[in-house]
Amino acid sequence: MSEFVSESAFEEVDVDPASAPDIPRMHAALERVTSWHRTARTDLDSQRAELQTESDQTDTKITELDAALLELRERQAELEGRLEELDELSSGLQSEQSERLRMAVVEVLRADLSLVSRRGDLYGEARAQREQQLEALVRDPEMARLVEEYEQFVEVEPTLSLLPSGYRKAILSHHEAVRRRLQPLFDAIARELDPIDAEPAAVSVLASLAQEDGCPVALVFIMPVKFEVYRDWSTAGEDLSALIAYRVIGAISGALDEVDCGDAAIRYTDIDGQLAMQVWLGDSDGPSSGLRSAVRQRFHALREQSSELKSMLMTLHLAWVEPEVIESVDATSGEANSAGA
């Protein structure tokens, strides 16, 4: 039996059943199997050859793709390196921009402070000149006599009610006549200062609005006036810087009131020697409408409604910056103080 399972055994059988009808059925059966096997083998060999060809081609492609992939990885590594370099450069650029912005802001703040100081001198001169004009006016003997009469009236005015009606009316009537003749003096006192002979000048109030989750929480304004205006108000006198501070505070206060934040807590601080106003909105329900717009409008109105700014040919402008800029200016102040200490 075992010889028939061997392929070599089949190959030994070479019988044509048609030409040899007496060939045993066993041989015929073996021949059929042998024939089937041959056909099947041929078919498999053919398929294998095709697959082998395809496999070889795939291997070739893989090899090519491996090479391309390696090349791409090298390129990718190169690009990542370049990107890192660019990120470093970009980060440096941002830092450089912040530093340049801080320096520019500090420089302009100091320049504006200096300009306000110089205009303050002119304002002082204009006021002194007006005082001299008034003095000249009251040096006139007739005017001096009227002023003296006016003063005497003010002294006795509280006792007028004790006088009989006739006397009282006569005195009041005379006083009214004195008052009318003093009108030139009243007019001179009430007259606004004339515009100075100088170029118009614009100075800025630096402003920032800090927000949390889109809600305004704090405002900071740095004014072009020295912090001493706040600290030493009782001894320093009231100069142009003080008047500018009042105007700015009034404008901001009006804007806060307009947006229902009138009760916000306010602090005055020293930033780089200049007066800063900090408004804390965190405890309020937040502005009812556009806070920045309200502040802008108040500043616009302030330019038109300030006698001293008009006569000094000055305008005040708002310059909005990010809170980080104010922080960097404040840091400058801290550094300067440390250096000074």
Next chain:
Amino acid sequence: MPGLDLFEKLSMVEVARVLDLHPFELARLLGAGPALPRVLSFEETEIERLRQLAGVETWWDGGALPEQDESHQRSLVRSLAHKIVEQGLPGGVATRADNLFRGLDGDDRSFVRRVVNQLIRERLASSSSSARGLLFHVDEDDGARLAQIAKGENWSSGLEELCS
């Protein structure tokens, strides 16, 4: 200049001095209210209106203290509590915090300011910001305790310490 003072208007600083305020407080009040005038000067007759606008009250007029105790400082504490109750602050409207020591000078002013802060620390009073400045509030429930303090009773160790 002799003769002209009578006719000159008052500056912001001069009005602030009369009202015992910082001129910046005045600027804030005017800005939030009727707006700052075109020329920043005021007639003397405007001072009363500004005083009311600011809510300025002078609680200490230099007369005898309403409550007397063994030491001046204890008298001041008791008198302050007395005035807070007398002015109807417990449960009533708030007043400017600086009204509580307006009219006092020097050490007395500093001392009463510290007492006001102590009352706030002890939660017998509270403060809030406003366009008129810092306001001082007292809850109705704390009125009885303040009345006791005015009588020299039920003092906290903090108040005792301030006077020691």
